[in-house]
Amino acid sequence: MQGRIIENKANLYMVKAENLKIYTATARGKFKCENLTPVVGDNVEIEVVSEEKLEAVIEKVNDRSIYIKRPKLANITQIIFVLSCRHPKPDLLLLDKQLAYAEFLGLKANIVLNKIDLSKENEFDKICKIYESLGYTVIKTNAKENVGTEGLLRLLQNNISAFAGNSGVGKSTLLNDLFNGKITLEGEISQKNKKGKNTTTNVSLYEINEKTYIADTPGFSTFDIYEIPYKELDKYFIEFRKFTQNCKYIGCSHIKEEECGINKAVLEEKISDSRYKNYVKIYEELKDKEIHKW
Ligand SMILES: Nc1nc2c(ncn2[C@@H]2O[C@H](COP(=O)(O)OP(=O)(O)O)[C@@H](O)[C@H]2O)c(=O)[nH]1
Ligand SMILES: [Mg+2]
Ligand SMILES: [Zn+2]
Structure with a gap:
């Protein structure tokens, strides 16, 4: 049966299969020597070990369209780079790094300019102009008040998207907007521990609908670009x-x-x-x- 890896915790993979069930799977030992360890986003062939316990084994990793080394992710279709107008102020060096990396991978890249409520008199129009003239889509949002997020949701449709951007720009707030109410979500966007602290530490794919996923990559705010010669x-x-x-x-x-x-x-x-x-x-x-x- 075919499926997609939606989460990885140590040696265990959560695989959403064709039959829409989610199996807990281990990888066959042979992957180690083939240097083809399965990662989140991989399309895989599984063999069910126990239908009752929803356990399976990953038999084969299908060819990848995209492979990102850090954080480990496969088959995403676009990157959403988030900047904020203020607190922190736009980091264009980081933006240009991430855009170059997306071009290197052959991935579509889009830009979200968040916290527009903090910008005065269109002072960030220049940034929009530079990047829109290059052909990148720039969406302006105020994640705190859920402004502009419908446009973002449209952009995400039928894609597997990964968010990147400095800490504090509003990525988590945007994701919470996207997953609030209107979206059916299996599992939670972030599990809270007893102290109410977010404890997500694993790369996961969250489903918006059958063809639309968002990759959550806790611990990584940006992609490592050092593969670029x-x-x-x-x-x-x-x-x-x-x-x-x-x-x-x-x-x-x-x-x-x-x-x-x-x-x-x-x-x-x-x-x-x-x-x-x-x-x-x-x-x-x-x-x-x-x-x-x-
Ligand atoms: N004023 C304003 N604050 C925002 C907006 N979006 C997020 N914030 C705040 O910015 C802070 C950092 O947001 P967070 O989502 O944790 O950023 P992350 O580190 O990128 O995940 C939080 O205090 C948010 O409430 C926005 O559009 N406007
Ligand atoms: Mg965050
Ligand atoms: Zn020259």
Whole structure:
């Protein structure tokens, strides 16, 4: 029988099967040597061990469309990056990192600008303009008062989405909005312990409907981007692509070279200054990581 892993706790996997039942499954030992340990989001073939106890064994992990190393997740279809207008203020460096990583993976990325109630006089329009002109969807929300969340819900429809963004931007509040009342949810979005503290520590997929899931990744607020080879970073800044052909040198890093198409585009304001500055920072960071890897 086919199913999808919706949760992983130590060596146990919760698998939602075709018959809509949720089985507790272990993985066959052979996965270890094949370096193919099942992860949340995997589509798997299971063999039921006990129908009564809802126990099963994972026999096979189907090919993945996407695999993320940290946090471990498979087959998500989009990333939702959340920023807040204030407290904390927008971290565009982190945003550009996560967008580059999404492009690297070939994943759709979207932006939520939360806490719009704290912004004065459209001061964040510039951010929206930069990213909308690049083709990213920007949704503005006030998660505290449930404003703008219908738009977010539409965006989530028929996707397996993962949220990312600095601590405090409002991810949990948004998720609570989404799962309040109108959504049938199996299990809880966060289990509370006796002291009322949230104790979710495992990666899980929450179901909004049969085709719509949200990945919850406690302990990870952003994706680890170090898989990106620094020499390829320019490919993942989508607006850079059409200008790199104007660079004099093949393999131009667009940092110190002369006759650089990217530098020219920045001067002509065809590429935003903040995007370019972040490109340089991320390039240096990735390069540093790669050099010190051994
Ligand atoms: N003013 C305002 N506060 C918000 C909004 N969304 C979340 N908050 C508050 O911001 C704080 C952090 O939110 P939380 O959802 O825990 O952020 P997370 O760390 O990204 O999960 C909490 O005190 C929320 O009540 C919003 O739209 N407006
Ligand atoms: Mg949170
Ligand atoms: Zn260049």
